[in-house]
Amino acid sequence: MTTEIKVPVLPESVADATVATWHVQVGDSVTRDQILVDIETDKVVLEVPATSDGVITEITQQEGATVLGDQVIAILSAGEASEGKATADAKTEDSKADEKPAESASKSAPADILVPVLPESVADATIATWHVAEGDSVSRDQVLVEIETDKVVLEVPATADGVMGKIIHAEGDTVLGQQKIGEMSAGSSSAAEGPAAAPEEAxxxxxxxxxxxxxxxxxxxxxxxxxxxxxxxxxxxxxxxxxxxxxxxxxxxxxxxxxxxxxxxxxGERTQKRVPMTRLRKTIATRLLEAKNSTAMLTTFNEVNMKPIMDLRAQYKDLFEKTHDTRLGFMSFYVKAVTEALKRFPGVNASIDGDDIVYHNFFDISIAVSTPRGLVTPVLRDADQLGMAGIENGIRDLAIKGRDGKLAMADMQGGNFTITNGGVFGSLLSTPILNLPQAAILGMHKIQDRPMAVDGKVEILPMMYLALSYDHRLIDGKESVGFLVTIKELLEDPTRLLLDV
Structure with a gap:
């Protein structure tokens, strides 16, 4: 029984992909769930596993080939592993004099290390860090290399115990999905330690x-x-x-x-240091320039009295943490207010696609997260269906993933509206740039005590500036101001969030 090995279904924004690295060759026996090939897009690398035990009988698309979603790239003959082994045994018996060298070669036959399959919207990737050197012993599932795309960092693990062979592409090289970047000799590392000992001394x-x-x-x-x-x-x-x-x-x-x-x-003491720009940083720069140059971006401002929310947090934060096992922060209030405002102003929850306006009937909120590699905007899905605790836990999980470099493509794709909180770094006022293809982004800022006129008297209140940047091609001034005022009213009177008024 033969099984077609196909390119995974690509995201709608990805046109095609590239075969990066084949981990097997024609005639190789494979086991169920073994990674056969890495497919690289312009965003991530996708791994294609075997659906059953068998033998690879044909590879139709070699490394570097451009492929489409669901395209057949290889043929797997299921359940023929024993036949392949019998054939190999027969060939070995033909020359008993060379039996031991043949066995040694079989054990140390190099396995290709391939770039994972990339999402359809990702054209290529960059070798970020090799965690092993040529000649190092490696164990199964040990991370060999990190591949950086314009959104996420992908880890390439060892598929078996063995010894690291030749590294074909060094750190900083640009590679494609499924492209071969190194070799590894699978099997016991003892065979390599003996013969390789002498060269290593030199x-x-x-x-x-x-x-x-x-x-x-x-x-x-x-x-x-x-x-x-x-x-x-x-x-x-x-x-x-x-x-x-x-x-x-x-x-x-x-x-x-x-x-x-x-x-x-x-x-002298006036030193300087030059380092190459990371893949993620280059992508951030490109997208920010694209947003600035391709949209009619405008920013409107307002300010909000944060005292009601601060009093509410002070009153219930201990009970909230005890009940839900998570702290009550400001972001859950922001997300709740934004979600309610998006319901009232659907044009802000829309995007432009060519000559069409796409209105979204769901509420996926992108949260700007600062990571060691740069600013990313993972998505909090269906925010309208989450309670305060669910929002806090979701944002915390995304922040931890971003810090540890564990964000997946699924965490990054989509998003109808972005919230960025520069106040955590002390920003008092800013004009955030749109996160394409979204039509608006809300900037939160530092909460600072200021003298305010209240009922003819001057009071010191904790005030925060709000900044809404929006695409004026889609959102009019009246709509943008109304949206921002709604957020202001909801934050200044949190009871509105509960009563939906």
Whole structure:
């Protein structure tokens, strides 16, 4: 029985994908759920697993080929693993003199390390970090390399125990989905340790470290002789470099002539550092410029008295945390107010698609999250159906994923409206830029005590500026101001959120 291996269904915004890396070859026996191939789009890398045990009988699309969603790229003959093995045994018996070398070659046959399949809207990706070096022993499911797209970072794990072979694409290289970026010899690492021991003794100092580690040593002003390698064959890891930097004795050694040190001495104390822009940062820059140049963006402002919400939080925060096992923050109030305002002003919950206006009847709110790699906007799904605790837990989970680099493409796609809170960093006022293809974005800011006129008297109140940036092609001034005033009224009188008035 034959099974067609197809490209996964691509998101609607992704036109095509690229075969990045085949992890198997024609004739290989595979097991159910084994990763066969990585498909790369312009956003993520998609892994295609085997649906059953069998043998790969045909690969129709090689690495680098452009493919479409649901396109057949290989044929799997299910249940023929034993036949393949019998054939291999027969070939081995033909030459008993070469039996042991053949077995050794079979055990150490290199397995391709492929870029995962990328979403349809992702054209390519960048090698971010290799966690292993050539010759390192690796275990099954150990992360070998991180692949960075314009939205997420994808981890490529080892499919079996073995030894890391050749690294074809170094850190910083641009690669495509399913593209081969390295090789790994599957099986026991003991066979590689014996023959490889002699060459490792002759490895030069530079070869003891991967490109990323050498770059890190250059940045820290260290040479290979300054760092004691803890990896196989004395190979230097990033942890070894960091340990050498933290040593008290590392300072004198760092003074040895290196390109960085020479440049620093030439400039005196006025040093500078040049690093390549990350994939995510380049994408952020491109999208922000696109939003600025392709929309009629306008920003309207208002201010809100936060005292009612602050009093409500002070009164119920302990009970809320005890009941729901999560803290009561401001964001749940913001999301609730935005969701209610979107219901009243459906034009703000719409987007432009060509010459059409698309009105969304659901409320997926993008939450701007600052991560070590840059600003991302994961989506809180169906916010109108969540309670305060559900919103707080959802935002917390997205923030943790963003911090740890675990956000998936599903977390990033969609979103009808964005909330960004620059107030956590001390921003008093800003004009946020649209998150395309959305039509509006709400900026929250620092809560600050200010003197305000209340019923003819001056009172000191905790005030916060609101900023709504919107696409004037779709949203008129009256609608935008009404939307922002609605949010102001809901935040200044939280009871409205409960009574839906």
């Amino acid at each position: 490895i030069s100092a530079d070869e003891l470290a991967s490109p990323s580690v050498r770059r890190l040593m250059t940045e820290k002003g260290l040479s290979a002789s300054d760092v004691k390698g803890s990896g196989k064959g004395g190979r230097i890891t990033k942890e070894d470099v960091q340990a050498a930097v933290n040593k008290p004795a590392a300072a004198p050694k760092a003074a040895e002539p290196t390109p960085t040190a020479q440049a620093s001495s030439a400039l």
